[in-house]
Amino acid sequence: MIVAKRKPFDEIMELLQDYKKVLTVGCGTCVAVCLAGGEKEVAVLNSELDMARKLADNPIELGSTTLERQCDREYLDELASKVDEYDALLSMACGVGIQFLAERYPEKPVLPAVDTSGLAVNQSVGFYEERCRSCQQCVLGWTGGICPVTMCAKGLYNGPCGGTNLGSCEIDPEQPCAWYMIHERLAKQGRIDNIKNICSAVGWKDTVPRTLIQPGYKKPEEEGA
């Protein structure tokens, strides 16, 4: 799941300082699940903004709505009738949703209320741990299901660096060394040979926005071809 964290309140205040009427748009999927941008957080943020702006003698009129997903055009369309009433839109979706909202309503300023932090698992209520950097070149099959890109401070693909220290990483004794963990798990599963498999480095140089097309699907413009 994509996880995000609400921006510091002062930063949101600063982003909104010139607007008098703002629609806060929550997203009902990933950011709702990670307790950053669902109905509840929209309501909480709006109450805080309302009070702070009143105290600053700069009252603001706030609307609220939470869409099913901000990364699907159909759900964004629901706002079409409302958007004109507002000076700006404040999105609580992840970076993907914020941009798509801005793209769908290009004439309106769209402002982020959260910082998107990554792809994470839910360890406990409100506690998330990153597990994937979406590198597009998954090596988990060779690494015992442990991602060296995410879990290793250097994102090394072929074994640990010299900073591995009795199972810990040199950056922090609390941080386990990814390659130590990989070694342990592979050894336990009796497939330690896998570690010898050389993984070529990711071609980070071509970092243009990536697209994903599931097998059997096409881009809409190719649909007719």
Next chain:
Amino acid sequence: MISPKLVEVGRHTNIELITCSEVKDVEGDPGNFAVTLSNHPRYIDPVKCTGCGECARHCPVTAVNGYNLKLDDRRATYIEYAQAVPLAFSIDTDTCIGCGLCENMCIAKAVEYDDTERETRLTVGSVVMAAGSRGFDPSGLDYLGYGRYPNVVTSEEFERILSASGPYFGHLMRPLDREEPKRIAWLQCVGSRDKNRCGNGYCSSVCCMYAVKEAMIAKEHAHGDLDCVVFNMDMRTFGKDYELYYNRAKDKDGVTFLKARIHSVTEVPDRGDLIVKYADDTGRMQEEIFSMVVLSIGLQVQPDAAELAQRLGIELNEYNFVKTDTFAPVTTSRPGFYTCGVLQGPKDIPGSITEASAAAWAAGADLVEGRGTDIPKIEVPEQRDVTQEEPRIGVFVCNCGINIGGIVDVPAVREYAATLPGVAFSDDNLFTCSQDTQDKIKDVITEHRLNRVVVASCSPKTHAAMFMETLEACGLNKYLFEMANIRNQNSWIHSADSDVATQKAKDLVRMSVARAARLRTLNEKVVPINKKALVIGGGIAGMNAAIGLGDQGFETVLLERESELGGFARNLHHTIEGGDIQAYVNETVDKVNAHDKVEVITKARITGAEGFKGSFSTEIEMGEAKEKRAIDHGVILVATGANEYQPTEFLYGEDDRVVTQVELTDRLHDKGASDLDAVVMIQCVGSRNEEHENCSRICCQSAVKNALEIKKQSPDTQVFVLYRDIRTYGLLEDYYTEAREKGVIFIRFDKDTPPRVTAEADALRVTVKDHILQQDVEIRTDLLALSAGLRAADTDDVSSIMKFNRNPEGYFIEAHVKLRPVDMPSEGVFLCGTAHGPKLITETIAQAQAAASRATTFLAKDAIKLSAITAKVDTEHCVKCLTCVRSCPFGVPQFNTEKMEIEINEALCHGCGVCTAVCPRQVIGLSFYEDDQLMCKIDALLDAEVV
């Protein structure tokens, strides 16, 4: 903690409470006892008294406050404490000067100066003696300086000092100069484990734990660094999870624990500080100065309680505790008389509560034929349908004597209420909670066709239930009721400013009226109770629970995993008191097999479970053929037991001269001890260590039991017990004393320097560091017995299928460690025996009877009404984020893998509202506390124009 229990007792329709009275005599036989009571005069009629306290405020006489252990004063007209039940004052005639002020002040006309001593008679079927104990009076122990030095206090006094309702309002102060102490010493075993000075040979069981607690709370209350030292012989933190608390105090919160008995306490002249002299581990005399000394006084049966017991023909032991049999822990020597709590022997709160339930079981089992015949029936008229009506709100403003009326302008609040939207009627009352006002409210509801009621008075905590009953009694749905607390939250706080208080009362009433208008009729689901019980586990606990339920007249199914009943007790021979365990087990097996209400199923395995309190359904496989069967039942009793730990330490399993205590008992039984020159025992094997932090409770007495047996069979065999703390709590202490007298040698070792064992051809060599000699001692022994701790039975299947929570050690978790030791968090599920935690057979039997008792309370009803205050999920908009599943303190929301949606079972929901608050998509509603029903109160508060 105790307050809700007091309220429950006070309101219970099956309990008649007679206070200020003593039992003079009981004649007759079980089932028909004639009890003679002497009722002491109280001088204030508890029925008329509303507890407003006006009498005490005007009483000119100062008397010593016994409740705060003479540390402060009270009036001659007084109530012991604010939560007392009945909430009624009385007059202490020893100090009263008869001035008549209280009589003049009392608006309820409750004062009766001419009240006299009376004698009344009662007829009852069974009697439970629960006269408890008092703290030991240390005045006679001159070396402690109690009574001579003001800063030497008893633990009971210190408890009051720490209490917010105590003499210093919870501020940590010492009596002499009301300065905050910098160093406090606790002296353990004052009046316990001391035959020499006070004759109390027993251990009081609770003092170690309360000393740790007092030290921890004192540290919390202190403003600087408070140094706390607990002087003890052994720390006896043997209860469930108690060791964790002790470790936290010792390792994290810096409480010091010193092994020493105190030589003397003397005062530093002029300063009030105290010099504590003691011999340290090596025998050298030490002196330390403390600002305060707390004497951890033991529990002692009061002479008048002992006298009463003797008068009633109940046998006592040498310490005046009621004598009971190992296998009948709450049964006294007089038929029909039962006992519980500290009167039976020293014990902690969970132990007392467990025994109390057991005694209730025993007392009720004798009278099972008469169940329900003596209970008042409450008729409720049919409910009026008000759903289509506009709100017609009645507001009743209470004066609470002069508690509210003396400060708030109540007539003005009443008039104001009449102007609020939806209000059809408003009135003020002297006491809205009095019986005559209740009748008046009923008449007014009918006469004015009111469909919502607001009472502006005191706390809903104590009074809402009663007012809601009043609504029900005249056909109005009880959820159409709202309270404004204009006393606790208003007149008591703003007593100095009438205008402010009156204004705030209006605000609170306006908010409540707004909410009342939005209240909706809620209907409580009625679930019929299946009057059958399922007991899981056929050991001593399970068998006793099944017999207990059968004796109460309920069909019971007893499931046992193995092919025969008996459980772990099959491996045991005698209790420390000499009770024949095998004979008892066989007798109990026969009894349970022969019981016409109990069906025993052996080789049973639980394969599926569903349902909730009153209506469970459990699927099992049974017998060799794994025949499937479904059982419908109303309650579950969990009695899955525990086993002896199989050690990996000290050459166990490698050398056959190393055995466990259970194996040693077998050996003593089969071969005796005459061939043994020496036996060494090592305590705390597999307990009180990193993997298993808790104490296993029973191993110290196992060691002492076996040591005594060896000495009995072969007095010349040397027995060494290597221990960390000997925890022979309660009356077990006598056996520890006896073992030392018989020559058993006890050597203490440190957790960090455990004994070392090496095997030699002709003997085992055990090396241990003696703390007095500060040197290694080597013992050559023929046999090494390891006091291996207990391990909960493997209950992975039961736990996952039935969704019962266990602690990290595998013991099932009770609803509340102190107050509900027999109930599980899910209603209708009860727990007993070692499945709950390590315990002795006698404690197991008491808990099994207690579980049967708790289950009986539930099964005796034909149906249960579920609270209408429950959470509901709008599954269409739910994103299944599991936040509710993970946040619910009762584990109620579940993800249904078939429907692929979150479900909240209304029968299990406690209505606490946690899920409603945490739901990120705000799709969980809580009836009676819907968003609009709460937000409207805030809107009404901020709606200043209305004022």
